[in-house]
Amino acid sequence: MKKQLKFAAFVACMVIGINTNAQVYGPPIPGTTSPATASPLNALLPRDVGSTVNPLEVLDSVGRQLPSGQGNSTASSGPMGGLSPAINIMLILTVISLAPSIMLMTTCFVRITVVLGLLKQAIGTASVPPPQVTVGLALFMTMLVMAPTAQRVYDEAVIPYQRGEVQNYDQLWNQAKQPLRDFMFAQIETTGNWSSVYMVLDYRGIDASQPEKLTRADVDMVSLIPAYMLSELKTAFLLGFRVYLPFLIIDIVISSLLISMSMMMLPPVLVSLPFKLLLFVLVDGWTLVVGSLMHGFTQPGAATASAAIVDPRVWQGLQTLMC
Secondary structure, three states, X not given: OHHHHHHHHHHHHHHHOOOOOOOOOOOOOOOOOOHHHHOHHHHHOOOOOOOOOOHHHHHHXXXXXXXXXXXXXXXXXXXXHOXXXXXXXXXXXXXXXXXXXXXXXXXXXXXXXXXXXXXXXXXXXXXXXXXXXXXXXXXXXXXXXXXXXXXHHHHHHHHHHHHOOOOOHHHHHHHHHHHHHHHHHXXXXXXXXXXXXXXXXXXXXXXXXXXXXXXXXXXXXXXXXXXXXXXXHHHHHHHHHHHHHHHHHHHHHHHHHHHHOOOOOOOHHHHHHHHHHHHHHHOOHHHHHHHHHHHOOXXXXXXXXXXXXXXXXXXXXXXXXXX
């Protein structure tokens, strides 16, 4: 029993670090000499390992190891050197983490995902197809729709920058964001949802009482992105309502038949689901909905822009089956 207690005490000492004579794992203990202290990785660690690790201190240590103009600067360089490397790294990490969501919000991804989600609800299969499938389909549809805009960004911003025609980042940003602004303005103009733009401008203190005097240059990106998202949500819900309506009619008809047959204990959804699936398959619903979504987006500079929200072939197929 005594041997077991001694062994347990020895293990506890190893775990909590009481044994200071032999260190097997972890960074070197301050005040001890070890060949590992010469490693450049130890320069990134805080001086007092036993204290709480400060993320800003770690980031600053990482930034000082970078081969930049301020990487090896000391604290005595003064405030004229700009932001510290720690703040720069934090800003870069923040932008990298938020950039995908911001890019998705400025494309056609919002409208497509909302419509596909409402379509699943209308059919009655909320979990089929899985969310991964619908999101993947929405991503590929977004790539197809946004391909001309991405090509414009590459031709008007990336290529001039590679050739040296663009000298500063401000000019590069202005040339890169212009095709995306044209795409968002084209969707707002096609759907006529200028009220969201006026609301955002009015909130920011810009007079929107006379819209005829406003130009696109008066709407910056901070105002345009939320206005575009509101416009896309409104359009997506309108399209979702039109897609939802035929399936709602089927549910009403099935419910009326069950009530007339005194089968009130049988859920109408259970009976109407096969009919809705059959209807959707016979009219090739996925192709019609996806085609209508992609043709519903207006490309800037197009000679004839289709403003239709729903493909007329959907209604023709539904009327043929219901007759």
